[in-house]
Each structure stands twice: as structure tokens, then as C-alpha cells.
Amino acid sequence: MLRVTQTKNSLLDGATIADNLYTTPQDCEEFFESLEKPSKDPKKFTPRKTFIRAGVLTTVRGSAYMEYGNTKVLAIVAPPHELMRASARRMNMGVINCYVNFAAFATGELESVPERERHLGSMLTKALEPVVCRTEFLNFQLDIRVLILDDDGCLLSTAINCCGVALVECGISTYDLITASTACIYRNHVFLNPSSKVEELLWKHRGVQIEAASGSAPEEHGLVITASMDTFDQIAQCQQCGYLSPETYVKLLDYTLAVNKSLRQLIRQVLTTRVREQHELDLREKTESALEDKRLKEIIERLQQKGLDEFIQSNIKEDPYVKRM
Secondary structure, three states: OOOEEOOOOOOOOOOEEHHHOOOOHHHHHHHHHHOOOOOOOOOOOOOOOEEEEEOOOOOOOEEEEEEEOOEEEEEEEOOOEEOOOOOOOOOOOOEEEEEEEEOHHHOOOHHHHHHHHHHHHHHHHHHHOOOEOHHHOOOEEEEEEEEEEEOOOOHHHHHHHHHHHHHHHHOOOEOOOOEEEEEEEEOOEEEEOOOHHHHHHHHHHHHHHHHOOOOOOOOOEEEEEEEEEOOOOEEEEEEEEEEOOHHHHHHHHHHHHHHHHHHHHHHHHHHHHHHHHHHHHHHHHHHHHHHHHHHHHHHHHHHHHHOHHHHHHHOOOOOOOOOOO
16 A cells, blocks of 8 residues: 655655655556546546635634645634834835644654745745735735645645635735646646645656656646636636646646636635624624623612612522521
8 A cells, every 4th residue: 555655845745655666667657557547638627525614723813724635734824913123124015924834743754844844835925925915014924824734635725725715714805815726637647636646656757757868758747736816817826847738738727727716616605604603603792792781780770779788688698508597
């Protein structure tokens, strides 16, 4: 059985198969044959089984938790705070800093984690900068922290989706909802929302092509990560790696945009449900506060009518379990 661990993957930012199971081209071929082959031209652009919850933490203002298949991500957004005097400079837009951390139980090789965390944080910052209205908090800094609990592919796109929900939960002004998805192609088969095993297969295939000394053109293989804002038909970020022809690149781009639209509908439902729950909670608290005010008003009226001593005596109750002498 293949065992997946979180190790360095500078191309795809995904999980790596442990123990170098793809050491030869024959290993790659055998693993590819064992996979369930998707359609070469997908007709259904549906995301993975997805679970999103906004406001999972009560200690912070904005938080969200997302499960995209077996990939699990937690995002936390704090309100903007003023830049440090030592590093502050007059700026016409606010600053966004994204910090990515792997949970201790989610990684196998700790020495490669810091580099992956810095790379993912940089890509996440580039994706969220076009979405946030940074002109509304000049000389302020917005910190976004992401905790990765498990990685089974589509890590960067899942983190972008989770951060988009957390930004709305925190009340940060944004131009639109941001959604992201991943698609890749290998042996003319298109994998939508690829798993970490497929991403690693692409990485190994790329290494074999680089080492090959033949003069023939390499076979098309690569991965595309697209973050988009559908209201304005804009792309916030598009990351591509591998060898793709322009026609194939456009095809994968269209596939990811179609998946993004499906995710957008799901995220809108989650946020709508969250607003409805918060509204019901506010109404309940308002009703309880009104009842408490009414009770205090009645006590004050009784105190004014009876006087302090008589009011105290009327509220003293005898203990039924104590015998009178």
C-alpha cells in the first residue's frame, strides 16, 4: 500500500510518496495503470466532497475550516493592526501577510517543512491581494494564518477557498468571493481535483523527461491552479507547471474556472447560512436581554413601594429542612 507523507515538492506543493516508490519509469507506469482513469474530456465539473464551516473559533473574529476530500485546512484572520514603527512607511494600500504552518502530525520530514511553508505563504498572499480592499486600511497590516491538518492534493486551492470564507467572516471588505481549483493532465487523461499521489506522479514524470536525452518533444503533462472572481470575470492567480501546449493550457484553465463556479455556489450557501444563524442568535440574545431588563424593572418598582427592609424580609425564604427551635 502506498504511504503518503508531507515532504518537499517545489513544483506542485503537494504531498510526496514515501520511500521513493517511483524511482524508475516502470514504477510510474505501474502506478498509473493502477489508477482509475478519468475521462480525457470531462463533462461534469463538480468539486470534491466538500465541507466548509465559518466561525469555528470563538477566540478570533474571523475563522473557517474546510475539508476538500481528505485535505483539511483551518484559516484564521485577525482584524488589521497598525504597522510597526520600525518598518512603517507611507503606503497607499494596506499590507497582507499570509503565514502557513503544517500541523506536527501532518508531516513526515520536518527539515523540508519551513521552505514549503514560506512558498505556500507567498503564493497565498499573491492570490488574496487582488481580492481584499486594501485601500480601506492604509498603513495597516492584515495577518492571515493557515494551519494544514492533512494534505491529499489541491492544497493551495483549498487554502485559498478557506481564507476567502474567513475574510468574509472577519468582516474584511473584499471585491468579490474568491474560489480556486486544480486540474492536471497526464497521458492525455485530465484529472480534476487531483490527489497527492497524482501530483507526485507528475513530479516524477517531469524528472524522467528532464533526464531523457532524446531529441523528441516531451509528452504533455502538467498542472494548473486557478483562483478567480466570477462577478468580474477576473483571475486573481493562475499557477502552471509542467509541459503544456497553449491549447491544452486553455482547456485546463476552462475546466478549473467551471469548477470554481460550482464552489462559489457552495460557499455562498455556507455564508448565507452563517448570516442566518448569527441573525437568529442576535434575536435570541436581544429577547433574553429584554426579559432581564423587565425583571430588573419589576424588582426596582417593588423596592420603591415596600422600602428596603420590607423588601429584604419578603425575599427571605425559610429552609424547609431546618427545624425551628
